[in-house]
Amino acid sequence: MKPTPESLLSLEAYARQRAALRAGIIAHRKLRSVHLGEHLTLQFEDERTIRYQIQEMLRIEKIFEPAAIQDEIDAYAALIPDGANWKATLLLEYPDVDQRRRELARLLGIEDRVYVEVAGCARTPAIADEDLQRETADKTSSVHFLRFEFAPETVRALQAGAAVAIGCDHPHYTVREAVGDATRDALLRDLAPQ
Numbered sequence: 001m002k003p004t005p006e007s008l009l010s011l012e013a014y015a016r017q018r019a020a021l022r023a024g025i026i027a028h029r030k031l032r033s034v035h036l037g038e039h040l041t042l043q044f045e046d047e048r049t050i051r052y053q054i055q056e057m058l059r060i061e062k063i064f065e066p067a068a069i070q071d072e073i074d075a076y077a078a079l080i081p082d083g084a085n086w087k088a089t090l091l092l093e094y095p096d097v098d099q100r101r102r103e104l105a106r107l108l109g110i111e112d113r114v115y116v117e118v119a120g121c122a123r124t125p126a127i128a129d130e131d132l133q134r135e136t137a138d139k140t141s142s143v144h145f146l147r148f149e150f151a152p153e154t155v156r157a158l159q160a161g162a163a164v165a166i167g168c169d170h171p172h173y174t175v176r177e178a179v180g181d182a183t184r185d186a187l188l189r190d191l192a193p194q
Contacts, residue, residue, distance in 0.1 A: 002077040003051045005069050011062065014055050025052045031186045034166050037175040039103070042088040042114070042146070042166060044187055045079045078131065079145060083192030084155065090114060090126075090144040104139040106172045111144040113170040119162040121154040156194045158184075 009017065025048070032044040043049070054072050063069055081087050090111060094100035111128035118124070126146040150158070158164065164184050167176030179187070 001047055002080055003047065003054055003073055005066060005073070007051065008055060008058070008069065008073075011059060011064055014059055018059070021052065021055070025049065031182060034177060034179060034183060036114075036166065036168055036177055037173065039093050040110075040114075040168060040173065040175070041091045041093060043091065044086055044088045044190070045081070046190055047080050050076045050080050081190040083190070084150055084152075086116065086148045086150075086187055086190055088146045088148070090128075090146050092140070092142045094142075100142065101139070104142060107140050107170060110140055110168065110170045110173060111146065113173075114146060114168045115166070116148045116150075117165045117167065117176070118150075118154050118157050119164075121157050121162070122151070124148045124150055124154060150191070152194055155191050158188060158191060159194060 008014075014021075028048055029043055032046065032049070034042045034044070036042065054076050057063070057072050057076075058069065063072060079087050079089075092100075092104065092107065092110070094103050111126065114126040114128075116124045116126075126148060128144050128146050130147065131145065164179040164187075165176050166179060168174065
């Protein structure tokens with residue numbers, strides 16, 4: 001389900017509730033995040049994370065006109081899972097500017113090398129950056145948007161309790177991490193019953 005203008009708070013109401021909403025979304029995001037090694041993080045999106053992002057954009061840009069609010073909803077709605085997939089923001093995190101520049105050049109194509117592995121099922125590769133190209137010939141971006149489109153048998157296996165791992169098999173960044181039970185349970189809510 002995507003946010004509607006009616007489901008969003010007014011700028012004034014959001015300003016009053018922002019601190020509490022921020023604390024809640026930090027905890028929610030932590031539960032929906034998977035760290036792949038030291039420098040990659042996947043933040044799995046859902047209606048709540050996207051609604052928060054929209055509210056923040058409305059606040060920052062001081063948007064209150066109905067058409068402009070709808071434009072923000074439309075811009076972010078594609079990041080909400082639709083029952084057969086998981087959607088995530090992939091962050092490449094290098095605090096040192098020189099190291100970041102160097103690594104983003106080495107990691108060209110990394111967004112296409114991330115996968116979800118469900119026990120007993122074929123690996124599900126990421127479909128990356130459907131909205132626009134985020135890398136150049138010289139470097140990748142530090143932010144990518146990924147979709148993991150699951151086969152029905154993979155959804156059934158997940159819902160039956162199969163173990164999950166997420167990994168990356170880029171030649172310069174190979175890592176595979178088991179997904180903990182709490183995160184797995186949170187992500188299962190994004191899938192429709194099969």
